[in-house]
Amino acid sequence: xxxxxxxxxxxVQGVGFRWFCQTEAAHLGLTGWVRNxxxxxxxxxxxxxxxxxxxxxxxxxxxxRWIRVDSCRVKVIPLKHDQSFVPRN
Numbered sequence: 088x089x090x091x092x093x094x095x096x097x098x099v100q101g102v103g104f105r106w107f108c109q110t111e112a113a114h115l116g117l118t119g120w121v122r123n124x125x126x127x128x129x130x131x132x133x134x135x136x137x138x139x140x141x142x143x144x145x146x147x148x149x150x151x152r153w154i155r156v157d158s159c160r161v162k163v164i165p166l167k168h169d170q171s172f173v174p175r176n
Contacts, residue, residue, distance in 0.1 A: 090119070090134040092164045095147065097157035099129045104154050105174045108133075111146050115139045118169035122176060134169060 095104070100123050108121040108131055117139055121131035133143055148156045 088134065088166055089137050089140055090132060090164050090166050091140055091144070092130070092132050092162045093144065094124075094128055094130045094160045095156050095158070096128045097150075098153070098155040100127055102153040104129055107151065107154060108147060109172055109174060111143055112172035115143055117143055117172055119167075119172050120169070120175045121172070122174065132164065132167070133172070134166060 105121045105123065108129075112119065112133060115135065117133050117135035119131060119133040121129060123129055133140060135143075144159065144161060148159050150156050
C-alpha cells in the first residue's frame with residue numbers, strides 16, 4: 088500500500104474533474120479525497136496498491152473530452168487508511 092498526494096493543473100475545474108477522479112478511484116478500489124484549489128488547480132490524496140495508483144494517475148492524466156491535464160505532481164506520503172474516496176470543498 089502507498090498513498091500519493093497529487094496536484095493537477097490544466098483545465099481541471101468546472102469540467103467534472105472531481106467526479107472523474109472519484110469514479111476512477113472507486114473503479115480501482117482506491118481511497119482518499121479530491122478538492123479544488125483557489126488557484127485553479129485540483130489536489131487529491133489517493134491510497135491503494137502501487138499498481139492501481141499508477142493506473143489511476145495514467146487515467147486521470149489522459150482526461151476526457153472536457154478535462155485537460157497539463158501537469159501532474161505526485162508525492163508519496165504516509166498512509167491514512169481512509170474508508171472511501173470523497174470530494175472535499
